Amino acid sequence: MTPDPPLLDVRDLRTYFLTDSGDVRAVDGISFSMSKGERLGVVGESGSGKSVTAASIMGLIEPPGSVVGGQIRFRGQDLLRLSEREMQKIRGREIAIIFQDPMTALDPVFTVGSQLTETLRIHRGMSRQEARTVAIDTLADVHIPSPEKRFKDYPHQFSGGMRQRVVIAMALLCDPALLIADEPTTALDVTSQAQVMDLMLGLADDRGTAVMLITHDLGVVAGFCENVQVMYAGEIIERGPAGQLYANPEHPYTRGLLESVPRLDDDSQTKLYSIRGVAPSMIQPPRGCRFWPRCDYATDKCVSERPRSCCGDSPKECACHFAGQFNLETDRAGV
Amino acid sequence: MSSQEVVLTAAKDSDSDVVLRVRDLTKRFLVKRRGISGPAQYLQAVAGVSFDVKEGQTLSLVGESGCGKSTTARCVLRLIEPTSGQVLFRSPQGRPLAGDTSPSNQSKAPFIDLTQAESRELREARRNAQIVFQDPIASLNPRMTVQAIVSEPLVAHGVGSRAFRAERVQELLQLVGLKPSYATRHPRSFSGGQRQRIGIARALALNPSLVILDEPVSALDVSVQAQVLNLLDDLQQKLGLSYLFIAHDLAVVRHVSTEIAVMYLGKIVERATQADLFGSPLHPYTQALMSAVPIPDPVIELKRRRIILSGELPSAIRRPTGCSFRTRCPVVQERCVQEEPQLEEQLPGHWVSCHFPQLDGSTMVTPSA
Numbered sequence: 071m072t073p074d075p076p077l078l079d080v081r082d083l084r085t086y087f088l089t090d091s092g093d094v095r096a097v098d099g100i101s102f103s104m105s106k107g108e109r110l111g112v113v114g115e116s117g118s119g120k121s122v123t124a125a126s127i128m129g130l131i132e133p134p135g136s137v138v139g140g141q142i143r144f145r146g147q148d149l150l151r152l153s154e155r156e157m158q159k160i161r162g163r164e165i166a167i168i169f170q171d172p173m174t175a176l177d178p179v180f181t182v183g184s185q186l187t188e189t190l191r192i193h194r195g196m197s198r199q200e201a202r203t204v205a206i207d208t209l210a211d212v213h214i215p216s217p218e219k220r221f222k223d224y225p226h227q228f229s230g231g232m233r234q235r236v237v238i239a240m241a242l243l244c245d246p247a248l249l250i251a252d253e254p255t256t257a258l259d260v261t262s263q264a265q266v267m268d269l270m271l272g273l274a275d276d277r278g279t280a281v282m283l284i285t286h287d288l289g290v291v292a293g294f295c296e297n298v299q300v301m302y303a304g305e306i307i308e309r310g311p312a313g314q315l316y317a318n319p320e321h322p323y324t325r326g327l328l329e330s331v332p333r334l335d336d337d338s339q340t341k342l343y344s345i346r347g348v349a350p351s352m353i354q355p356p357r358g359c360r361f362w363p364r365c366d367y368a369t370d371k372c373v374s375e376r377p378r379s380c381c382g383d384s385p386k387e388c389a390c391h392f393a394g395q396f397n398l399e400t401d402r403a404g405v
Numbered sequence: 406m407s408s409q410e411v412v413l414t415a416a417k418d419s420d421s422d423v424v425l426r427v428r429d430l431t432k433r434f435l436v437k438r439r440g441i442s443g444p445a446q447y448l449q450a451v452a453g454v455s456f457d458v459k460e461g462q463t464l465s466l467v468g469e470s471g472c473g474k475s476t477t478a479r480c481v482l483r484l485i486e487p488t489s490g491q492v493l494f495r496s497p498q499g500r501p502l503a504g505d506t507s508p509s510n511q512s513k514a515p516f517i518d519l520t521q522a523e524s525r526e527l528r529e530a531r532r533n534a535q536i537v538f539q540d541p542i543a544s545l546n547p548r549m550t551v552q553a554i555v556s557e558p559l560v561a562h563g564v565g566s567r568a569f570r571a572e573r574v575q576e577l578l579q580l581v582g583l584k585p586s587y588a589t590r591h592p593r594s595f596s597g598g599q600r601q602r603i604g605i606a607r608a609l610a611l612n613p614s615l616v617i618l619d620e621p622v623s624a625l626d627v628s629v630q631a632q633v634l635n636l637l638d639d640l641q642q643k644l645g646l647s648y649l650f651i652a653h654d655l656a657v658v659r660h661v662s663t664e665i666a667v668m669y670l671g672k673i674v675e676r677a678t679q680a681d682l683f684g685s686p687l688h689p690y691t692q693a694l695m696s697a698v699p700i701p702d703p704v705i706e707l708k709r710r711r712i713i714l715s716g717e718l719p720s721a722i723r724r725p726t727g728c729s730f731r732t733r734c735p736v737v738q739e740r741c742v743q744e745e746p747q748l749e750e751q752l753p754g755h756w757v758s759c760h761f762p763q764l765d766g767s768t769m770v771t772p773s774a
């Protein structure tokens with residue numbers, strides 16, 4: 071059985087920001103791929119390079135930032151070689167993106183209905199009447215009550231959760247093959263988050279849309295993604311099928327993250343595991359393994375030698391010299 | 406009135422360890438007036454809230470944004486004026502400023518109703534009850550040094566000489582896990598975790614007995630959140646602090662609380678011990694809230710039953726008749742529209758405000774096998 075050719079294939083991507091204090095190596099040599107219809111979670115704490123990864127794929131990096139190396143192949147075509155005009159045809163139509171703040175995608179001075187119909191007329195060449203019908207159906211699809219009435223409302227007349235649902239609807243109007251969702255529920259309350267994630271799951275399933283879900287929330291990913299990759303300081307430090315990665319994290323950082331979140335299903339009130347220190351500077355990241363200053367298992371080798379990066383070639387990878395050689399129970403007892 | 410009496414009687418036997426008792430607290434904000442002499446329009450942010458915080462324990466207020474948590478906290482300290490209700494607080498007399506590790510004599514002090522307190526009493530109470538915000542430094546003058554920020558409550562209350570205050574700041578920085586040398590720095594460039602530690606040091610400057618924590622870890626990354634939660638736990642043990650903890654993250658709340666009050670649209674809909682609330686949530690809203698919190702475990706997530714609430718949060722200006730939750734409640738009945746449920750003791754120590762409490766709630770957290 072030959073595997074499907076990847077929908078998206080990112081090789082050794084480097085995106086730096088040139089600032090007065092030095093080059094911020096926001097994304098520093100990451101490689102991964104996504105297949106058709108795959109739901110991939112990208113997790114990591116703030117500043118780890120998740121949004122810059124997304125912006126790089128979309129061709130939205132602006133000075134002082136630039137993609138300084140690597141390839142981003144979408145359906146075999148290297149997006150980094152396209153002109154802005156060619157890229158505009160891909161953006162929105164083939165790859166759509168939604169952000170934490172739905173107002174990034176909505177214009178406050180136009181009604182939600184006119185924004186939906188506009189998209190349909192431009193991208194799908196529909197008549198005014200057709201577009202109106204489809205737009206109202208779409209609002210109903212994302213569970214906006216009385217869609218015909220709400221069609222005439224302005225974005226500010228919707229709640230945050232509804233606005234995000236409208237934006238998802240808008241992003242999916244052109245049936246993109248890939249949807250990048252960058253922290254889509256971070257600004258929402260947990261019940262609205264549940265509505266939005268439920269909706270995304272349903273829509274992505276129906277249409278076979280691949281989704282890259284970017285979030286700092288390990289819980290949100292657990293309910294949505296088949297595969298997960300963890301970013302730390304501009305690198306992918308571990309990747310794997312969700313079930314395996316959560317049950318058996320091989321990188322000390324992944325494990326630390328999983329253990330430091332209080333869980334709803336855990337009634338213990340003992341001290342949380344906590345990763346000491348803070349994320350490193352991306353201008354002069356530590357030599358060797360970038361995590362070593364915070365790692366409980368660091369050896370001389372970690373300080374001097376960079377672990378082999380995740381290269382995106384196998385489904386389960388970990389960029390640690392001692393990947394998986396930690397035993398939770400015995401280590402805990404030993405510490 | 407009757408429900409208030411019930412609450413008071415029920416709590417009587419355990420009165421002695423109560424440090425803060427809030428009864429029927431309400432807060433209405435004037436939103437606007439229709440025309441020049443038209444009727445005023447009010448927003449009922451807090452609509453009759455009652456709870457006790459016990460000595461050395463943590464009571465949490467949890468609920469989604471806008472449900473009235475911060476307004477409740479501000480009314481307790483009278484940073485804003487409550488519209489009605491009682492805020493009974495015991496100010497321990499002569500709690501020494503530094504180095505106090507003995508249990509306080511707070512429980513023997515008399516209750517003072519802060520809503521009625523004169524300015525001198527209020528001032529004394531504020532020495533003993535402090536608040537920490539989500540980003541405690543954001544609202545401060547960026548030119549202030551850490552020394553100035555942390556010692557400000559001492560200055561405001563005219564405590565100690567300059568030298569004493571400098572020494573106290575050193576001590577406080579160590580207490581919260583910051584280098585004493587930070588005192589001369591400006592916190593602008595500090596990380597979120599460090600800023601929160603400074604906020605905590607400042608709140609502890611006067612050695613209060615009660616600390617109100619309003620979303621203290623909500624803006625932090627998980628690894629830093631764990632550090633701050635551990636610190637708060639250490640401080641509680643070491644200093645015998647009582648916490649009124651405010652958060653929207655139920656998993657965090659489960660981890661830190663002795664007792665929990667779930668709020669919806671300005672009211673407490675359910676209140677119970679940590680074990681009872683999570684073991685058997687009874688209110689349909691609590692259940693929906695719990696079911697919506699993702700658990701970082703794909704195996705569990707795939708099996709969980711999620712209650713997706715329909716509709717949106719109603720406006721606190723035009724509250725629904727009857728039960729506040731009825732417009733979104735999955736088990737609503739005709740009675741809920743007509744009659745407002747009262748917070749009643751459904752099981753011992755487990756208070757619920759619902760005509761039809763749900764006894765099947767135990768599966769909301771973990772799926773039944």
Ligand SMILES: Nc1ncnc2c1ncn2[C@@H]1O[C@H](COP(=O)(O)OP(=O)(O)O)[C@@H](O)[C@H]1O
Nearest residue numbers: 087094096115116117118119120121122123352
């Ligand atoms: N416009 C910019 N100028 C300078 N640095 C930037 C800019 N945008 C992002 N960065 C830096 O790039 C790094 C990664 O940022 P980002 O991808 O936004 O993180 P995440 O989305 O994981 O929170 C951070 O250190 C951030 O400070």
Ligand SMILES: Nc1ncnc2c1ncn2[C@@H]1O[C@H](COP(=O)(O)OP(=O)(O)O)[C@@H](O)[C@H]1O
Nearest residue numbers: 434448450469470471472473474475476477721
């Ligand atoms: N100063 C104010 N004037 C008018 N309304 C307010 C004011 N402060 C808060 N509110 C309203 O009171 C309600 C409760 O707010 P808040 O206590 O901040 O909620 P929470 O802290 O639970 O998010 C909200 O509807 C909010 O908009």
Ligand code: SF4
Nearest residue numbers: 728731734741759760
């Ligand atoms: S009183 Fe009625 S509407 Fe309110 S929560 Fe209970 S069942 Fe639902």
Ligand SMILES: [Mg+2]
Nearest residue numbers: 120121122253
């Ligand atoms: Mg981001």
Ligand SMILES: [Mg+2]
Nearest residue numbers: 474475476620
């Ligand atoms: Mg608040």
